[in-house]
Amino acid sequence: MLDQMKMHLDRIRRSGASYVDCRWYPFEESNALTMWNGNLKQAAASRESGVGVRVLYQGAWGFSASSDTSALGAVFDKALDNARIAAERVTFPVRLAEKDAVQTAFTSPCHIDPFSVPLSDKVAFLKTMDELLDQSGIFQRIGDLTFMRKQIHFVDSEGSEIEKNITEVFGSLSVLGMDAQGAAHQRSFRLNQRGGTRGWESIDKEHFAENAERIVRELNQILVAPQCPVDDRSVILLPGQMFLQTHETIGHALELDRILGYELAFAGGSFVTLDDFGKLRYGSEKLTARADATLPNSPGSFGFDDDGVPAKDALLIDRGILVGAITGRQMVEEANARAHRVIFPESGGANRATAFYRVPIERMTNINIDPGTDGTLDEIVAATDRGIVLDGDRSWSIGSNREQFHFGTEIGWLVEDGQITHVVKNATYKDDTLRFWNALSAVGDPSTWQVVYVDNCGKGQPNQVMQLGHGVPVCRFDGVRIGE
Amino acid sequence: MKARILQTLTDLRTYALSKPCEIALFYHEEDSALMRFANSAVSLNTSEHLIRLEITAYAGRKRASYEMITDLTQMAEMRQGIDIAAEMVEHAQPLAYDPTIPVFSESYADESCYDAALAEIDGASKLATVNAAVTGLETQHLKLSGIFSSGVNTVAQINTRSEHTQFFRTTDAQVTVVLAHDTLKWEVQAEQSAQRKSDLDSQALREDLAFLVEQYTHAPAGQLPLGSYDVVFGPAATADLLNFMNWIGFNGGMARRGYACLREDQVGHKILSDKVTLVDDPSRRETFPYRRDYTGIPRGPFPLFQHGVFAAFTWAQDDADEYGAQPTGHSVGHKSLVLHGGSGDVDSLAALAAAPRDKDLLYIPFLHYVNIVNPTKGLVTGSSRFGALLLKQDGSIAIPFNVRLTQSVLDIFGDKVAWLSQQTVPYNTSHSYGARNPTAIIVPRFVRVNDLEISHANASF
Ligand SMILES: [Zn+2]
Numbered sequence: 001m002l003d004q005m006k007m008h009l010d011r012i013r014r015s016g017a018s019y020v021d022c023r024w025y026p027f028e029e030s031n032a033l034t035m036w037n038g039n040l041k042q043a044a045a046s047r048e049s050g051v052g053v054r055v056l057y058q059g060a061w062g063f064s065a066s067s068d069t070s071a072l073g074a075v076f077d078k079a080l081d082n083a084r085i086a087a088e089r090v091t092f093p094v095r096l097a098e099k100d101a102v103q104t105a106f107t108s109p110c111h112i113d114p115f116s117v118p119l120s121d122k123v124a125f126l127k128t129m130d131e132l133l134d135q136s137g138i139f140q141r142i143g144d145l146t147f148m149r150k151q152i153h154f155v156d157s158e159g160s161e162i163e164k165n166i167t168e169v170f171g172s173l174s175v176l177g178m179d180a181q182g183a184a185h186q187r188s189f190r191l192n193q194r195g196g197t198r199g200w201e202s203i204d205k206e207h208f209a210e211n212a213e214r215i216v217r218e219l220n221q222i223l224v225a226p227q228c229p230v231d232d233r234s235v236i237l238l239p240g241q242m243f244l245q246t247h248e249t250i251g252h253a254l255e256l257d258r259i260l261g262y263e264l265a266f267a268g269g270s271f272v273t274l275d276d277f278g279k280l281r282y283g284s285e286k287l288t289a290r291a292d293a294t295l296p297n298s299p300g301s302f303g304f305d306d307d308g309v310p311a312k313d314a315l316l317i318d319r320g321i322l323v324g325a326i327t328g329r330q331m332v333e334e335a336n337a338r339a340h341r342v343i344f345p346e347s348g349g350a351n352r353a354t355a356f357y358r359v360p361i362e363r364m365t366n367i368n369i370d371p372g373t374d375g376t377l378d379e380i381v382a383a384t385d386r387g388i389v390l391d392g393d394r395s396w397s398i399g400s401n402r403e404q405f406h407f408g409t410e411i412g413w414l415v416e417d418g419q420i421t422h423v424v425k426n427a428t429y430k431d432d433t434l435r436f437w438n439a440l441s442a443v444g445d446p447s448t449w450q451v452v453y454v455d456n457c458g459k460g461q462p463n464q465v466m467q468l469g470h471g472v473p474v475c476r477f478d479g480v481r482i483g484e
Numbered sequence: 485m486k487a488r489i490l491q492t493l494t495d496l497r498t499y500a501l502s503k504p505c506e507i508a509l510f511y512h513e514e515d516s517a518l519m520r521f522a523n524s525a526v527s528l529n530t531s532e533h534l535i536r537l538e539i540t541a542y543a544g545r546k547r548a549s550y551e552m553i554t555d556l557t558q559m560a561e562m563r564q565g566i567d568i569a570a571e572m573v574e575h576a577q578p579l580a581y582d583p584t585i586p587v588f589s590e591s592y593a594d595e596s597c598y599d600a601a602l603a604e605i606d607g608a609s610k611l612a613t614v615n616a617a618v619t620g621l622e623t624q625h626l627k628l629s630g631i632f633s634s635g636v637n638t639v640a641q642i643n644t645r646s647e648h649t650q651f652f653r654t655t656d657a658q659v660t661v662v663l664a665h666d667t668l669k670w671e672v673q674a675e676q677s678a679q680r681k682s683d684l685d686s687q688a689l690r691e692d693l694a695f696l697v698e699q700y701t702h703a704p705a706g707q708l709p710l711g712s713y714d715v716v717f718g719p720a721a722t723a724d725l726l727n728f729m730n731w732i733g734f735n736g737g738m739a740r741r742g743y744a745c746l747r748e749d750q751v752g753h754k755i756l757s758d759k760v761t762l763v764d765d766p767s768r769r770e771t772f773p774y775r776r777d778y779t780g781i782p783r784g785p786f787p788l789f790q791h792g793v794f795a796a797f798t799w800a801q802d803d804a805d806e807y808g809a810q811p812t813g814h815s816v817g818h819k820s821l822v823l824h825g826g827s828g829d830v831d832s833l834a835a836l837a838a839a840p841r842d843k844d845l846l847y848i849p850f851l852h853y854v855n856i857v858n859p860t861k862g863l864v865t866g867s868s869r870f871g872a873l874l875l876k877q878d879g880s881i882a883i884p885f886n887v888r889l890t891q892s893v894l895d896i897f898g899d900k901v902a903w904l905s906q907q908t909v910p911y912n913t914s915h916s917y918g919a920r921n922p923t924a925i926i927v928p929r930f931v932r933v934n935d936l937e938i939s940h941a942n943a944s945f
Pocket of ligand 1: 456
C-alpha cells in the first residue's frame with residue numbers, strides 16, 4: 001500500500017501538482033459505552049479505514065477521500081480535479097512553510113490497550129459506578145466510557161513518511177437532580193490526565209468512586225442552594241471551568257486560520273489581527289499561555305501533525321503580551337506575507353484532521369496556562385474579599401470573533417472576606433475577552449495545575465471533532481458580572 | 485444502485501439469520517461535495533464518498549451495535565461486522581425495559597426528494613452560482629467567504645424480523661455566501677437551501693447581499709445601549725431557536741429526563757403566542773423529509789403547537805420503550821419542522837426596511853453560537869451576527885455592533901410575538917457532525933418579537 005501511495009504521489013506531482021500528501025488509516029476504531037440510570041443505552045463499537053489525498057495545484061487545494069483503497073488512483077485523480085477547479089479562484093496562492101522531511105513513527109503512551117479489555121469488564125465498571133451514583137436526590141445518572149485507537153501512515157511529495165499509533169481513553173460521570181421549583185441541575189466528573197499513560201489503566205475504580213461520591217454530594221448542595229446573585233465579583237475558576245475559558249477565548253481566538261479569515265463562513269473570525277503580534281496586551285502580567293504539543297500523555301500531543309511537522313512547544317502569550325498563534329504550514333506563509341514581516345518563523349505543527357475523510361486544519365494542541373506564584377486554592381480564596389469559585393462547564397456561548405462570552409457553570413461557592421460561605425445554583429458569568437484576561441489577578445501554583453482532556457472540540461466545514469488537552473491552574477479574575 | 489444496495493442488505497440478512505440473536509442493519513451512503521470560499525478564493529474543494537453500515541444486535545433485553553465504514557464490495561468485512569455485533573451483545577447488560585425491534589410489514593422506498601440534476605452538479609456550476617451571487621460586490625477589502633455544500637444521502641434498512649426493506653434517497657444543497665470587510669471586520673451573509681437544482685437562485689442571494697452591503701457601507705455604525713428592543717428575526721435566527729425547542733421543548737424522552745422546558749401537564753394548554761403554529765410536516769420536500777420513520781411508522785403532518793396550544797410531545801421508539809409511551813413516528817434522523825406564516829406582508833429585507841414603523845426595530849438575521857443556559861427554563865443565549873440592522877422609527881437605518889440575547893424560547897415565541905411574515909422560506913440547518921444528514925426548517929421570512937432584552941453589546945465590529 002505505501003509503495004502504491006508513493007507511486008501515485010509521483011504521478012500526480014508529474015501532472016503539475018506542486019505538493020501532494022496522502023494519509024492512509026489502516027484502521028480507526030472506537031468503543032463507546034453509555035450507562036444511563038442503570039441501562040446500558042449504548043454499547044457501540046466502530047471501525048473505519050481509508051485514504052485521504054491532498055493536492056496543491058497552481059496555489060489551490062483539492063482533497064478527496066475514500067474508504068475503498070482498491071481504487072487508490074481514482075482518489076488521487078479526484079483530488080487533482082478538485083484542485084484544478086479551485087485554481088480558478090485563487091487570490092493568495094497557497095505556499096507551504098519549509099519543513100524537514102522525516103521518516104519516523106510516534107506512539108501515544110498506553111500501558112493496557114483498552115481494546116484488549118473484554119466488553120463485560122467495561123460494562124461491570126459502569127455498573128459499579130452507576131450503583132455509587134444511585135443516591136437520594138439523584139434523578140438521572142450517566143456514566144460514559146470512550147476508547148479510540150488509530151493508525152495513520154502519512155507520506156508526502158517532499159519525502160516524509162510517518163507512522164502514528166494513537167490510543168485515547170475518555171471517561172465521565174454525571175448526575176442530574178431537580179430543585180424544589182422543578183428546575184434541573186447537574187454535576188459532572190471528567191477523567192483528566194493521571195500519570196504518564198492513558199490506556200485502560202486510567203480507568204481507576206477508586207478515583208472514579210471518590211469523584212462519584214463528590215458529585216452526588218455537591219449536586220445535593222446545589223439542589224437546596226439559593227440562586228446565584230446578579231453581581232460584580234472576583235471569579236475564581238477551578239480547572240474544570242478554567243480549561244473551557246482557555247479553550248474558547250485563547251485557543252479558538254488564536255487559531256491562525258480564523259485570524260486570517262478562513263472560518264468566516266461558519267465558525268467565525270478573531271478579534272486578533274496580524275498587527276497585534278508582539279504588542280497586544282492580551283492579559284495581565286500574570287498570564288503566560290502556550291500551545292504545547294510536547295506535553296507528555298495528552299490527546300493534544302500527537303508527535304507530528306498532518307503536515308508532517310514535529311510537535312512544538314510554542315509560546316502564545318508571554319506575561320500578558322500576545323506573541324504566537326496556533327499554526328500550520330500554509331497559514332504561517334500567508335500571515336507573514338500579508339504582514340510584510342516574519343511573525344511566524346515556522347509552522348507550529350498544529351494542522352490536524354479528525355479522520356481520513358477530512359482535510360487538516362489548524363487545531364489546538366495542548367493550550368496551557370503556566371502555573372503562577374499565588375499559592376494554593378485555599379490561599380487564593382483567603383486573599384479574596386468578594387468572590388465566587390466556579391467549576392463544571394454547563395453552557396458556553398462566545399461571540400463570533402471570540403471578543404465576548406457567556407458561560408454557565410454547574411456550581412458556584414460564594415466567597416466573603418476570604419471565606420467560602422455557601423453554594424449557589426445557576427452560576428453564570430460573562431465578559432469581554434480582553435477585559436477579562438487583563439483582570440487576571442491571581443494564578444495558582446503548580447499544586448492547582450491540572451491537564452484536562454477534551455474529546456469534542458468542533459471546528460471546520462465539513463465539521464471535524466478533535467481531541468486535545470489544556471494544562472491549567474486555578475485563576476482569579478476581578479470585577480466580573482455574574483448571575484445573568 | 486438501489487437494487488444493489490437492497491440485494492446486499494438482503495444477503496447480509498440471510499447471513500445474520502444464522503446468529504442466535506436478532507440483527508438490524510442500517511445502511512448510510514453519502515456522496516458529499518463541499519466547495520469552500522475564504523478571502524475571495526476557493527479555499528478548499530473536497531468530495532467524499534462514504535458508506536457506513538451500522539449493525540445492531542438484540543438478544544432479549546440486551547443490545548449492542550457495531551458501525552463500520554465499508555464498501556459494497558466488502559461482503560466478508562460486513563459479515564465480520566455482524567459477527568462482532570453478535571459477539572458484543574452477549575456481553576452487554578440487559579436493559580430494564582424491552583427494546584422494540586421494528587417489523588417492516590412491507591418494503592418501502594422513497595426517492596421523491598432525489599433530483600438527478602442536483603446530484604450531478606459539477607464544480608463549474610457551483611462556482612458560477614457563487615460568482616453570480618457576488619458579482620460587483622467584492623472589493624479590495626470586501627472578501628467572499630462561504631460554502632457550496634451538496635450531496636446525495638441514502639439510507640436503507642433491513643432486519644431479521646422480516647425480509648422487507650426501507651430505502652430513502654435525497655439530494656440537498658446548502659449555499660452560504662458571506663461578504664466580510666477585512667479591516668473593519670463587519671460581515672453580511674445570504675443563504676439558500678436547495679433540494680433540487682432549480683431551487684438555486686443566485687439573483688435572490690445577490691439581492692440580499694447587495695442591500696446589506698449598501699447599508700453596511702454607508703449607514704452609521706455604533707454600540708447599542710443595553711435594554712429592551714423590538715426585534716425582527718430573520719430565517720436563520722428563527723430556525724436556530726426552533727431547533728432548540730426540538731431538543732429541550734417537545735421531545736418526550738428529554739422531558740422525562742429533566743432536560744426540557746415543557747411538561748406533560750401542559751399538553752392541551754396555551755403555552756406560546758396564538759400566532760405560533762408549528763408542525764412536523766414531512767410532506768414538505770424542502771425539509772429533506774422522512775415519510776416513514778426508522779421503525780416503519782408512516783409519517784404525516786404532526787402538530788406540535790396549534791395557535792400556541794401545545795399539542796403533543798414527540799416520542800422516538802427507544803424513549804417510548806423506556807418510559808412506556810406511544811411512539812409517534814419520530815425515530816428519524818431529523819424532523820420536518822414548519823412554522824406557519826402569519827399576517828406580515830413584508831417579504832424582503834428592502835421591504836422591511838422601507839415599511840413604516842411605530843418604534844425602532846432591531847433586525848437580527850442570525851444568532852451565532854446559541855447554547856442552552858438552563859434547559860428547564862428554556863433559557864438560551866447567543867449573539868447577533870451577519871448583518872444586523874437598527875431600523876429607526878424615523879425611517880433611517882443604523883448598523884448595530886453585535887449584541888447578546890439571553891432569553892427563554894418560551895418567551896421569544898410567547899405573547900411577545902407581534903407578527904410573522906406570510907411568506908415562508910426553508911432554512912438549511914445541516915451542521916451535522918459525522919454522517920451527512922441534510923435538514924431544513926421552514927420559517928416565516930421575518931418574525932417580530934417585542935420587548936426582548938439585550939444583555940451585552942459589543943463596543944466595535
Ligand atoms: Zn473547541
